Amino acid sequence: MRLLFGALMLVMLLAALDQTIVSTALPTIVGELGGLNELSWVVTAYLLTSTIVVPLYGKFGDLFGRRIVLQAAIVLFLLGSALCGIAQNMPQLIVLRAVQGLGGGGLLVVTLAAIGDVIPPAQRGRYQGVFGGVYGLATVIGPLLGGFIVEHLSWRWIFYINLPLGALALVVIGMVFKPHTAHVKHVIDYMGAGFLATALTCIILFTSQGGTVLPWSSMQLWFTLLLGVIAVFGFIHEEKLAAEPVMPLSLFRERTFLLSTSISFVVGVSLFGAVTFLPLYLQVVKGSTPSQAGMQLLPLMACMLVMSALTGRTISRIGKYRMFPIVGTLLIVVAMTLLSRLQLNTSMRVMDIYIGLLGCGLGMTLQVLILAVQNTVAHHHMGVATSGATLFRSIGGSIGVSVFGAVFSHGLAARLESVIPDGTTLPPTLTPESIHALPMPLRDQYLHAFAESLHTVYVVAAIIAVLAFILSWLLKDTPLRGKPHG
Numbered sequence: 001m002r003l004l005f006g007a008l009m010l011v012m013l014l015a016a017l018d019q020t021i022v023s024t025a026l027p028t029i030v031g032e033l034g035g036l037n038e039l040s041w042v043v044t045a046y047l048l049t050s051t052i053v054v055p056l057y058g059k060f061g062d063l064f065g066r067r068i069v070l071q072a073a074i075v076l077f078l079l080g081s082a083l084c085g086i087a088q089n090m091p092q093l094i095v096l097r098a099v100q101g102l103g104g105g106g107l108l109v110v111t112l113a114a115i116g117d118v119i120p121p122a123q124r125g126r127y128q129g130v131f132g133g134v135y136g137l138a139t140v141i142g143p144l145l146g147g148f149i150v151e152h153l154s155w156r157w158i159f160y161i162n163l164p165l166g167a168l169a170l171v172v173i174g175m176v177f178k179p180h181t182a183h184v185k186h187v188i189d190y191m192g193a194g195f196l197a198t199a200l201t202c203i204i205l206f207t208s209q210g211g212t213v214l215p216w217s218s219m220q221l222w223f224t225l226l227l228g229v230i231a232v233f234g235f236i237h238e239e240k241l242a243a244e245p246v247m248p249l250s251l252f253r254e255r256t257f258l259l260s261t262s263i264s265f266v267v268g269v270s271l272f273g274a275v276t277f278l279p280l281y282l283q284v285v286k287g288s289t290p291s292q293a294g295m296q297l298l299p300l301m302a303c304m305l306v307m308s309a310l311t312g313r314t315i316s317r318i319g320k321y322r323m324f325p326i327v328g329t330l331l332i333v334v335a336m337t338l339l340s341r342l343q344l345n346t347s348m349r350v351m352d353i354y355i356g357l358l359g360c361g362l363g364m365t366l367q368v369l370i371l372a373v374q375n376t377v378a379h380h381h382m383g384v385a386t387s388g389a390t391l392f393r394s395i396g397g398s399i400g401v402s403v404f405g406a407v408f409s410h411g412l413a414a415r416l417e418s419v420i421p422d423g424t425t426l427p428p429t430l431t432p433e434s435i436h437a438l439p440m441p442l443r444d445q446y447l448h449a450f451a452e453s454l455h456t457v458y459v460v461a462a463i464i465a466v467l468a469f470i471l472s473w474l475l476k477d478t479p480l481r482g483k484p485h486g
Contacts, residue, residue, distance in 0.1 A: 003176050006172070007112060007176070014077070017142050018142075025150045026043075040256045041094045042090075043077075044401055046098070050101035051103055051104070051398050053106060057069060058384040061109075071173060071174065074170045076099070080103055081166070084097055085156040113386040143279040189238070189242040191238050192246040197286060198234075199231035204402055240475035256375075261373075268393035268400060269399055270461045270465045271397065272401050277408065277454060278300075280448050296348060299352040299359065300355040300356065305363070307360045321372055323369060325369060325475060329472050331360050332365070335355070339355070340455050342354075342454065365472075400408065407456055408453050411457075419449060
């Protein structure tokens with residue numbers, strides 16, 4: 001059992017790591033491959049494809065058995081990783097990150113559902129807490145590891161490092177993971193999956209391109225949104241008719257499932273939107289190297305890890321979970337509000353407190369929502385329900401990265417336009433090094449514009465997090481079930 005959990009934790013570490021590991025490396029990648037305008041797509045492409053396939057993996061796991069589905073996801077993820085490492089230009093890297101995401105989406109959701117197969121809900125809180133800590137560790141250690149690799153090796157090793165770790169997990173899972181699965185005749189809802197993929201792609205294209213790549217007046221932009229809305233209605237219609245729907249609509253009649261997925265979505269928007277910009281702030285404003293920027297995020301990681309484990313243990317002991325998302329989402333709101341007050345001269349000690357609070361809030365929230373969902377749905381819906389909670393967090397993350405990226409870029413461009421004198425030429429690629437090499441008055445003006453643009457991002461993130469806090473009050477404590485196949 002310990003060997004199995006070690007392998008499952010390694011799989012989760014790889015999946016979560018690849019959502020954030022490239023953030024500190026982006027300036028270096030752009031310096032080598034070019035394509036500054038496509039920068040956010042290196043993150044968004046992975047998030048988008050990994051989000052689209054989440055409900056499919058949940059369904060495949062329920063139908064074919066989790067072991068074979070998890071092994072297939074690992075192989076696809078490793079293939080994508082190897083190809084990303086040899087990418088020669090930015091469009092190639094974006095496409096290959098999308099391939100990597102097709103595997104990555106399965107790693108997370110099938111791992112979480114596998115815990116549901118082998119551990120009863122009454123004890124699951126303890127294990128979910130540990131897995132939540134691993135997810136949190138990966139979310140924050142990503143920028144740290146990414147920075148270290150970029151400085152001492154090459155950005156390509158960010159992808160190559162997955163290969164030996166993934167291969168080890170693949171071997172162990174093949175040897176020791178023996179889930180109980182009944183083999184039945186399967187009907188896969190490909191139409192529903194197609195509608196869902198179209199809807200998510202269109203919505204994320206709209207949020208990432210609006211006001212940056214395309215003006216808000218662009219007909220192409222609004223046609224993309226319209227297509228996305230039509231696909232949403234197509235998805236709902238298809239799920240009513242499908243023999244085995246990708247996402248059974250009956251789940252949304254479950255109060256706990258509906259609330260947990262809604263809170264996961266809102267927290268996902270805040271989490272990925274915020275964490276993507278912290279390494280950028282540290283490198284540009286504080287002059288940190290990529291690996292220093294990663295190290296400076298350790299309080300976020302440590303607090304998330306400790307709080308996630310403590311929360312899981314406490315839930316297993318007391319059998320109640322409702323209060324944790326309430327307190328957790330409140331801490332997220334407070335942390336985002338404090339981060340919106342960061343100045344050029346804010347000390348690192350103060351920033352440590354702010355991001356530590358954010359880590360505590362996330363540790364008390366994310367895994368508890370998945371535990372709540374797994375505790376209330378029928379066992380034959382375990383995979384698809386787990387994937388639902390994960391799916392909405394990933395959709396939130398994809399939208400968060402693209403929306404906050406657009407808010408930040410638009411704000412920075414507008415502020416620079418108003419303060420930088422006419423005729424001044426800025427370097428074509430504004431890496432942290434080139435910004436710090438600017439002449440003194442110009443550099444100060446740039447940094448002030450940069451910091452003010454970040455304020456807007458965190459104010460918006462705090463307002464969005466308030467919604468999660470309100471929703472968490474509506475959750476109910478359902479007694480934890482004692483048998484794995486409740």
